[in-house]
Amino acid sequence: MSKRHNTTLKELALALNLSISTVSRALNDHPDINEKTKENVKKLARQMNYSPNLFARSFRSQKTNIIGVIVPNISHYFTSTILKGILEEAEIQGYRVIISESNNSEAKQTEMLNTMTQFGVDGILMSLARKTSKVDDVLRTLSRAPIVLFDKVSQKIPCTQVVINEEEAAFNAVEHLIELGKERIAIIKETENSYNSEKRYAGYLRALEHHGIRIREKIILSTEDISLIHGRRLTNILLSMKKRPDAIFAITDDAAIGAIKALNKFKIKIPEEIAVVGFSNSASSKIIQPELTTVDQPGDKIGRTAVKYLIDEIDSPSNNIVTKTVEIKTTLVVRDSSLRA
Amino acid sequence: MSKRHNTTLKELALALNLSISTVSRALNDHPDINEKTKENVKKLARQMNYSPNLFARSFRSQKTNIIGVIVPNISHYFTSTILKGILEEAEIQGYRVIISESNNSEAKQTEMLNTMTQFGVDGILMSLARKTSKVDDVLRTLSRAPIVLFDKVSQKIPCTQVVINEEEAAFNAVEHLIELGKERIAIIKETENSYNSEKRYAGYLRALEHHGIRIREKIILSTEDISLIHGRRLTNILLSMKKRPDAIFAITDDAAIGAIKALNKFKIKIPEEIAVVGFSNSASSKIIQPELTTVDQPGDKIGRTAVKYLIDEIDSPSNNIVTKTVEIKTTLVVRDSSLRA
DNA sequence: AACGTTACCGCAAACGTTTGCGTGTCATAT
DNA sequence: ATATGACACGCAAACGTTTGCGGTAACGTT
Numbered sequence: 228m229s230k231r232h233n234t235t236l237k238e239l240a241l242a243l244n245l246s247i248s249t250v251s252r253a254l255n256d257h258p259d260i261n262e263k264t265k266e267n268v269k270k271l272a273r274q275m276n277y278s279p280n281l282f283a284r285s286f287r288s289q290k291t292n293i294i295g296v297i298v299p300n301i302s303h304y305f306t307s308t309i310l311k312g313i314l315e316e317a318e319i320q321g322y323r324v325i326i327s328e329s330n331n332s333e334a335k336q337t338e339m340l341n342t343m344t345q346f347g348v349d350g351i352l353m354s355l356a357r358k359t360s361k362v363d364d365v366l367r368t369l370s371r372a373p374i375v376l377f378d379k380v381s382q383k384i385p386c387t388q389v390v391i392n393e394e395e396a397a398f399n400a401v402e403h404l405i406e407l408g409k410e411r412i413a414i415i416k417e418t419e420n421s422y423n424s425e426k427r428y429a430g431y432l433r434a435l436e437h438h439g440i441r442i443r444e445k446i447i448l449s450t451e452d453i454s455l456i457h458g459r460r461l462t463n464i465l466l467s468m469k470k471r472p473d474a475i476f477a478i479t480d481d482a483a484i485g486a487i488k489a490l491n492k493f494k495i496k497i498p499e500e501i502a503v504v505g506f507s508n509s510a511s512s513k514i515i516q517p518e519l520t521t522v523d524q525p526g527d528k529i530g531r532t533a534v535k536y537l538i539d540e541i542d543s544p545s546n547n548i549v550t551k552t553v554e555i556k557t558t559l560v561v562r563d564s565s566l567r568a
Numbered sequence: 569m570s571k572r573h574n575t576t577l578k579e580l581a582l583a584l585n586l587s588i589s590t591v592s593r594a595l596n597d598h599p600d601i602n603e604k605t606k607e608n609v610k611k612l613a614r615q616m617n618y619s620p621n622l623f624a625r626s627f628r629s630q631k632t633n634i635i636g637v638i639v640p641n642i643s644h645y646f647t648s649t650i651l652k653g654i655l656e657e658a659e660i661q662g663y664r665v666i667i668s669e670s671n672n673s674e675a676k677q678t679e680m681l682n683t684m685t686q687f688g689v690d691g692i693l694m695s696l697a698r699k700t701s702k703v704d705d706v707l708r709t710l711s712r713a714p715i716v717l718f719d720k721v722s723q724k725i726p727c728t729q730v731v732i733n734e735e736e737a738a739f740n741a742v743e744h745l746i747e748l749g750k751e752r753i754a755i756i757k758e759t760e761n762s763y764n765s766e767k768r769y770a771g772y773l774r775a776l777e778h779h780g781i782r783i784r785e786k787i788i789l790s791t792e793d794i795s796l797i798h799g800r801r802l803t804n805i806l807l808s809m810k811k812r813p814d815a816i817f818a819i820t821d822d823a824a825i826g827a828i829k830a831l832n833k834f835k836i837k838i839p840e841e842i843a844v845v846g847f848s849n850s851a852s853s854k855i856i857q858p859e860l861t862t863v864d865q866p867g868d869k870i871g872r873t874a875v876k877y878l879i880d881e882i883d884s885p886s887n888n889i890v891t892k893t894v895e896i897k898t899t900l901v902v903r904d905s906s907l908r909a
Numbered sequence: 910a911a912c913g914t915t916a917c918c919g920c921a922a923a924c925g926t927t928t929g930c931g932t933g934t935c936a937t938a939t
Numbered sequence: 940a941t942a943t944g945a946c947a948c949g950c951a952a953a954c955g956t957t958t959g960c961g962g963t964a965a966c967g968t969t
Contacts, residue, residue: 235925246949251927261947278686282627283925287954291623293666301655302648304851310642314669323687325634325666328655345619346664484855491857510645511855514825516832576955587919592957602917624955628924913968920961931950939942 234277243271254279285347293323294537295343297353299331299379304509305526306354309377312530313352320538322349329356337364344371350537355379358419369548373540377533380422380552387540387551389533393423396522396557397430398437400504401476403520403559405438407567409474409502413446415461415486416478417453424453427478427506446472453478458485466493473501474565480505484515487564491516502565517563529555575616584612595620626688634664635878636684638694640672640720645850646867647695650718653871654693661879663690670697678705685712691878696720699760710889714881718874721763721893728881728892730874734764737863737898738771739778741845742817744861744900746779748908750815750843754787756802756827757819758794765794768819768847787813794819799826807834814842815906821846825856828905832857843906858904870896 240247245268253260253268254277271277285291296313298306310326317324325348329336336356343351350373359365362383368374369386380388404412414431417424435442446465450457458477462485465472477483483505490497497503497517505512508523532553581588586609594601594609595618612618626632637654639647651667658665666689670677677697684692691714700706703724709715710727721729745753755772758765776783787806791798799818803826806813818824824846831838838844838858846853849864873894 233925236927237925247926248928248950249948251925252948255927257928259947264947280627280925281687282623282632283954284927286621286623286627286924286956287926287928289954301651302645304643304645307643307648310667311669314642314667318668323666323683324668325664326651326655327659327665328652342664346622488857511852514852514855516857574955577957578955588956589920589958590918592955593918596957598958600917605917621955624924625957627926627954628956628958630924911969913966915966916964918961918963920959922959923957925954927953929950929952932948933946934948935944935946937943937945939940 233280234272234275235280236277239268239271239275239277242275243268289347291347291349292321293325293346293348294534295339295346295348295351296324296326297329297336297339297343297351298326299329299354299356301326301328305507305524306378308526309354309530309533312527313534314530315527316531316534320534322534322538331356331358333359333361337361340364340368344368348372350374350541352377352533352537355381357421373537373544375533375537375540377529378423382422382550385548385550387536387553389529389536389553389555390422391524391529391557392554393426394430394433396506396524396559397427397476397478398434399430399559400506400520400522401431401434402438403561404474404476404502404504404565405434405440407474407498407502407565410440411443411446411470411472412440412474412476413448413465413472414476414478415448415450415453415458415482418449418451424478431476450482453482455481455485455488458482459489460485462486462489466490466495471501474498475501475503477503477505480507480509480512480519480521483519483521483564484511487515487517487519497563498565504565508560512560512562520562520565521560522557523560524557525555574621575613575618576621577618580609580612580616580618583616584609630688632688632690633662634666634687634689635875636680636687636689636692637665637667638670638677638680638684638692639667640670640695640697642667642669646848646865647719649867650695650871650874653868654875655871656868657872657875661875663875663879672697674700674702678702681705681709685709689713691715691882693718693874693878696722698762714878714885716874716878716881718870719764723763723891726889726891728877728894730870730877730894730896731763732865732870732898733895734767735771735774737847737865737900738768738817738819739775740771740900741847741861741863742772742775743779744902745815745817745843745845745906746775746781748815748839748843748906751781752784752787752811752813753781753815753817754789754806754813755817755819756789756791756794756799756823759790759792765819772817791823794823796822796826796829799823800830801826803827803830807831807836812842815839816842816844818844818846821848821850821853821860821862824860824862824905825852828856828858828860839904839906845906849901853901853903856905861903861906862901863898864901865898866896 236247236250240250253265327339374386377389416428448461475486505519505521508521512519512521577588577591581591594606668680715727718730757769789802816827846860846862849862853860853862
């Protein structure tokens with residue numbers, strides 16, 4: 228078995244005593260070709276294990292059937308579920324996927340964008356690096372290939388954006404706490420004005436207002452890095468207050484778990500004294516004791532719909548590109564950290 | 569700005585009044601070309617924002633600079649850290665990465681293999697689907713492109729395999745328990761004879777023997793699906809025994825966490841009554857209470873070395889392919905679940 | 910003056926595929 | 940008999956790049 232040889236159209240043509248073009252058309256079911264001939268060609272193609280040289284093909288057709296994906300961090304659980312969805316849907320639609328990480332670096336991100344367009348991907352799926360400010364890089368590539376944003380998006384970029392119903396999800400989460408009888412509900416959010424944080428905060432405010440609960444600035448806490456450590460840190464601050472909150476809504480599972488760890492340390496009863504709700508339904512939310520109530524974000528669905536919209540763009544490029552937001556529904560998963568006793 | 573136009577060598581040649589070949593050579597620093605000419609060409613190339621059509625290039629050179637990666641499940645944390653390493657190293661070496669999931673289905677796996685070779689990847693990185701029996705599919709593709717296996721490997725496939733020092737890692741983990749004074753150490757492993765499970769079990773046995781501890785068949789438990797649920801289930805079985813073990817070595821963090829959950833439920837003191845050690849240093853191992861002692865597997869390093877070996881194969885294909893195992897060192901991360909009081 | 914060498918550069922082929930256009934054959938209609 | 944059309948197929952160009960080979964001019968050597 229020779230190490231490296233693919234049968235070509237030429238070889239098939241030679242063997243069948245036909246022209247290359249006829250063989251090509253036969254394999255592509257072109258109406259000009261006789262049925263009998265098609266059969267013969269296809270049969271021999273199978274026998275000789277023919278498969279078209281995809282590079283020659285995309286070289287000619289200027290279509291690669293590859294979509295590029297750029298995410299901040301592939302190891303983030305939620306991200307990886309989105310990737311799962313992307314891979315599945317892309318395969319169904321006959322596309323291959325090349326993935327790269329921006330590591331939350333804007334420079335890396337634009338570098339990846341350039342690499343991808345240079346490579347000739349048909350379209351790009353992207354979740355923005357934190358603090359993406361210079362969107363002009365993105366805009367430039369937008370003129371060369373369609374882009375669909377997901378999760379970490381920016382309204383400054385005129386393209387379709389697939390996100391979850393952040394505001395509503397947060398509203399539901401907070402409302403759930405209110406229905407539990409809580410009325411002094413703290414929130415742990417990001418200082419940076421990220422799309423996600425903003426929306427969730429808005430949902431928090433709307434829920435309080437809707438239920439006529441006073442908004443207390445003191446228990447609205449922000450942190451640069453919304454992680455377990457800072458969740459714990461901010462919770463300790465909350466615990467040091469004269470009047471403690473009776474619930475904590477953390478904008479992120481990590482922060483929520485940090486909160487629980489802090490509460491556990493002081494043997495504060497969850498949810499009786501302080502209830503906790505997170506956001507993401509990460510794997511860890513089922514590990515922590517008590518298990519965490521959280522918002523489930525259907526990552527695979529996000530990935531799939533993002534792919535669908537992108538391929539739509541690829542197939543029929545709309546010259547009037549415009550910001551279009553697609554929202555995926557989330558559901559609140561109620562667990563022990565906010566369960567009615 | 570036109571939606572889709574890349575400057576070509578021809579355009580550069582036309583503008584410079586040179587031949588296409590000269591322009592090509594100038595850009596590739598061919599010695600035949602005058603320095604001054606090179607400068608001019610490169611300058612204009614920058615100005616006109618030239619970038620070579622990679623498809624034309626790989627179409628001609630029969631080299632794609634793409635490596636394909638097949639993993640069972642991209643959302644598995646350990647896997648994603650390996651992918652991280654793969655992406656980093658590949659980028660450094662100027663390769664692009666296309667990723668696909670086998671979902672632990674052997675059929676899907678061979679399908680992906682075919683797609684990849686058809687696509688013309690320069691090499692394949694792969695972690696085998698569970699219960700991969702018909703390795704002849706893999707062998708067939710092995711004749712078309714180099715393969716390097718990692719994590720889930722099989723000695724039946726003659727290629728280089730990048731794994732961790734499974735046996736030694738398990739030995740160290742169990743020895744750690746022994747040094748803690750434990751001597752009735754249970755193990756939770758897989759029923760299936762996977763490479764990983766076998767090796768870890770061997771390390772367990774060797775540690776016991778080395779310290780003159782009797783091997784008790786009763787506390788050697790196996791399960792088909794080594795998950796949290798079954799870790800909990802098997803731990804309940806251990807707890808129902810007349811003479812309980814004083815430590816549990818779970819071959820997987822998930823199972824170990826299941827064990828801890830079971831122990832917590834019965835308020836059994838960890839590690840005083842029963843210590844627990846897991847395997848993987850997953851994110852969850854720091855979430856569970858008490859935090860889990862576990863074996864840290866440096867995923868990124870595994871990914872990087874796998875890429876290095878693969879590119880070696882690509883650059884200088886060895887016709888005498890042979891099984892070669894590369895072991896990456898692990899370290900034991902000691903946490904509360906096995907801390908000396 | 911004849912020749913060899915060197916430095917630069919262009920011609921043209923090749924990679925495998927798709928596709929517009931042309932061509933031949935045959936049957937049917939006029 | 941000629942015109943018309945349908946049918947089936949081949950020719951050749953094109954996509955952008957790389958590269959072996961050949962060519963030309965200039966210069967140095969004998």
